[in-house]
Amino acid sequence: MSEHMSIAQALIAAIADAMAEDPMVCLLGSPLGLGPQRMLMNGLREAHPDRVLDPPTCEAGNAALGVGAAMGGARPFVDLSTGSFSFLAFSQIVNEAAVAHYMSNGKVRVPVTYHTLEGVRGGGAPQHSQNVHALFWNASGLEMLAPATPADMYGLARSAIASDNPTFIMGHAKLLGLEGPVPERKAVPIGKADIKRRGRDVTIVAIHLMVHPALAAAEALAKEGIDVEVVDPRTLAPLDEATILSSVAKTGRLVVVDEAPLQGSIASGIAGMVAERGFHSLKAPIQRVARPDAPVAFAAGLEALLVPTAETIAAAVKRTLSTS
Amino acid sequence: MTKPQTDDLRWKLFETMLLMRRFEESVSRLNEQKHFTGHYHLYIGEEATGSAAMACLEPRDTITTTHRNHGHVIARGADPGAALAEILGRAGGLNGGRGGTIHLCDPALGFLSTSGIVGGSISMGSGGAFARKMKKDGSIHMAFFGDSALEEGVAFEALNIAALWKLPCVFLCENNSAEAWAPGSGGYTTLVHAAHDLRAIPAALGIPTTRVDGVDVDACHAAIMEGVARCRAGEGPVFIEAMTKRWAGSAPLWPELSTGVTDLRMATGEASTTGEHHAWFEHDDPVLRLARTLLAGAPANKARVFDMDARVRARMAEAEAFAIASPSPAAATLLDHVFA
Ligand SMILES: Cc1ncc(C[n+]2csc(CCOP(=O)(O)OP(=O)(O)O)c2C)c(N)n1
Numbered sequence: 001m002s003e004h005m006s007i008a009q010a011l012i013a014a015i016a017d018a019m020a021e022d023p024m025v026c027l028l029g030s031p032l033g034l035g036p037q038r039m040l041m042n043g044l045r046e047a048h049p050d051r052v053l054d055p056p057t058c059e060a061g062n063a064a065l066g067v068g069a070a071m072g073g074a075r076p077f078v079d080l081s082t083g084s085f086s087f088l089a090f091s092q093i094v095n096e097a098a099v100a101h102y103m104s105n106g107k108v109r110v111p112v113t114y115h116t117l118e119g120v121r122g123g124g125a126p127q128h129s130q131n132v133h134a135l136f137w138n139a140s141g142l143e144m145l146a147p148a149t150p151a152d153m154y155g156l157a158r159s160a161i162a163s164d165n166p167t168f169i170m171g172h173a174k175l176l177g178l179e180g181p182v183p184e185r186k187a188v189p190i191g192k193a194d195i196k197r198r199g200r201d202v203t204i205v206a207i208h209l210m211v212h213p214a215l216a217a218a219e220a221l222a223k224e225g226i227d228v229e230v231v232d233p234r235t236l237a238p239l240d241e242a243t244i245l246s247s248v249a250k251t252g253r254l255v256v257v258d259e260a261p262l263q264g265s266i267a268s269g270i271a272g273m274v275a276e277r278g279f280h281s282l283k284a285p286i287q288r289v290a291r292p293d294a295p296v297a298f299a300a301g302l303e304a305l306l307v308p309t310a311e312t313i314a315a316a317v318k319r320t321l322s323t324s
Numbered sequence: 325m326t327k328p329q330t331d332d333l334r335w336k337l338f339e340t341m342l343l344m345r346r347f348e349e350s351v352s353r354l355n356e357q358k359h360f361t362g363h364y365h366l367y368i369g370e371e372a373t374g375s376a377a378m379a380c381l382e383p384r385d386t387i388t389t390t391h392r393n394h395g396h397v398i399a400r401g402a403d404p405g406a407a408l409a410e411i412l413g414r415a416g417g418l419n420g421g422r423g424g425t426i427h428l429c430d431p432a433l434g435f436l437s438t439s440g441i442v443g444g445s446i447s448m449g450s451g452g453a454f455a456r457k458m459k460k461d462g463s464i465h466m467a468f469f470g471d472s473a474l475e476e477g478v479a480f481e482a483l484n485i486a487a488l489w490k491l492p493c494v495f496l497c498e499n500n501s502a503e504a505w506a507p508g509s510g511g512y513t514t515l516v517h518a519a520h521d522l523r524a525i526p527a528a529l530g531i532p533t534t535r536v537d538g539v540d541v542d543a544c545h546a547a548i549m550e551g552v553a554r555c556r557a558g559e560g561p562v563f564i565e566a567m568t569k570r571w572a573g574s575a576p577l578w579p580e581l582s583t584g585v586t587d588l589r590m591a592t593g594e595a596s597t598t599g600e601h602h603a604w605f606e607h608d609d610p611v612l613r614l615a616r617t618l619l620a621g622a623p624a625n626k627a628r629v630f631d632m633d634a635r636v637r638a639r640m641a642e643a644e645a646f647a648i649a650s651p652s653p654a655a656a657t658l659l660d661h662v663f664a
Pocket residue numbers: 365391392440441442443469470471472473500513514515
């Protein structure tokens with residue numbers, strides 16, 4: 001039976017369903033921030049007072065708690081609050097959780113899930129607006145998910161909690177309230193991209209929040225007769241390279257969109273991967289649409305200039321068509 | 325607070341301590357012979373603490389440890405051959421050569437993590453204890469860490485969480501900083517803390533603390549057993565500080581077997597203890613100290629001590645042969661186990 005949910009509801013539903021199925025699943029912190037959605041936590045707290053915990057403000061300690069608890073047989077879901085704060089937990093995630101399986105020769109498993117609300121959220125100024133996914137993307141051994149719809153959030157959160165690997169769900173502050181159908185309460189496989197819109201002329205690969213301006217750009221371009229395919233990787237690590245490459249093989253043109261600063265972004269990484277492995281399919285230079293390499297300004301007018309929009313994405317699509 | 329221990333327990337601990345000592349002597353020799361490269365840390369001088377601690381744990385209890393882990397892993401019952409092969413980076417190693425000396429880890433023995441990140445074992449220790457608490461079966465977690473771990477901010481965070489949620493964690497601080505040299509004089513990194521009494525840090529959070537002579541195996545066993553019992557009873561975490569003198573070989577930047585291969589005849593008076601390391605041989609070496617206790621007023625025990633050592637040495641000879649014969653990991657396995 002299809003349900004209609006916000007991303008916030010989908011995340012809470014996934015955690016609630018996982019907790020109901022497995023007594024070792026627990027939640028540290030509240031993944032819904034300080035906005036109105038936070039009230040959705042109440043049901044979860046009432047249902048599982050022993051397994052929903054409010055930890056102190058100590059991101060490193062909480063992240064480490066998750067690693068140790070996961071190694072010890074629990075399946076903790078650890079919320080790291082605003083993306084920028086997850087930097088305090090960098091060592092615990094990158095240097096403990098992500099390497100333990102490899103360095104024990106496969107003997108140790110770390111089924112911890114981290115979640116954060118990252119990105120340019122409006123008035124966050126530099127310290128509450130960081131996109132952190134690109135920095136964590138370089139950590140081998142860490143699964144990284146970036147759901148853009150309620151159905152993907154439900155399904156990927158279920159897969160994250162069930163995964164025997166450390167998994168980081170990159171939530172976006174602006175996505176929490178986004179609503180949509182959840183056709184089935186079903187896990188979405190990790191490592192599988194989703195083609196959010198089919199098209200023949202140009203491929204846009206866009207990640208989490210950016211999927212939505214990319215789809216808006218595609219609709220606008222359709223009116224001009226340009227048929228855009230929008231690929232949502234959904235999983236950033238491991239990346240579904242095959243789906244991206246086969247889309248580019250079909251269209252010959254690629255625009256990659258990421259809200260993170262351009263240098264070292266996922267847009268840059270995917271562009272590099274396609275330049276190397278899909279070079280002969282390309283009919284035009286790849287276009288990367290990302291944030292300029294600058295901190296995020298507080299003033300609304302300046303902040304708006306930094307982030308990719310449907311317009312800047314559409315302009316990039318046109319550049320791939322004019323340079324052929 | 326020292327309770328007299330039974331002779332049976334003392335003998336059991338003595339055998340464990342001998343194995344830990346002979347193991348480290350092998351590691352040192354194999355390093356000198358260039359069977360492995362890179363930095364490493366020996367557990368010599370802390371055997372009383374580690375063996376007593378392991379004797380207080382049950383098989384279902386879990387453990388996190390550090391760069392100075394060899395003694396813990398051996399005392400808990402890991403195969404010395406596999407442990408040595410890991411230090412040599414061999415396929416037959418405890419972790420297939422992927423972790424090496426700093427990361428010997430056997431989850432089958434309850435080791436959750438052996439982290440070389442200072443503060444790692446204490447911070448993940450709270451997590452290990454959290455999982456024990458969720459199991460609701462009276463099992464506990466023991467986190468081993470050095471004194472310097474309390475310089476890391478995350479240590480405070482982990483202690484705070486453990487205290488808040490009454491997690492069943494024994495925080496076992498192995499303080500080996502007495503006699504250590506500062507890096508400025510060519511020594512290995514050591515305690516640099518404004519708190520001169522480290523117990524003040526957990527105490528500020530309401531965690532009960534004890535300090536014990538880490539060279540005295542009876543005292544260690546009694547103190548740790550008391551802490552373990554508290555945790556098992558659900559009374560929350562405890563902090564135990566075991567004080568050892570830093571073994572001379574662990575003082576310089578690079579470990580060296582400066583006190584030589586342990587000569588148990590020093591415990592019987594048949595070998596001289598004079599010279600630069602006199603205090604070590606007479607007071608601070610936990611193996612010699614326990615040997616003297618076992619021999620005191622019981623000359624008949626002498627044969628048992630030396631027989632036990634001969635058995636341990638034979639076991640280590642086999643372990644060395646296994647480790648040296650073990651092949652390097654196959655190139656085809658390079659990318660195995662990135663993900664589960
Ligand atoms: C986060 C981090 N910082 C620095 C180091 C380098 N380091 C390795 S061992 C060590 C000193 C550790 O002292 P202590 O915890 O007292 O253990 P001991 O070696 O004395 O047993 C340092 C600083 C490290 N491994 N990890």
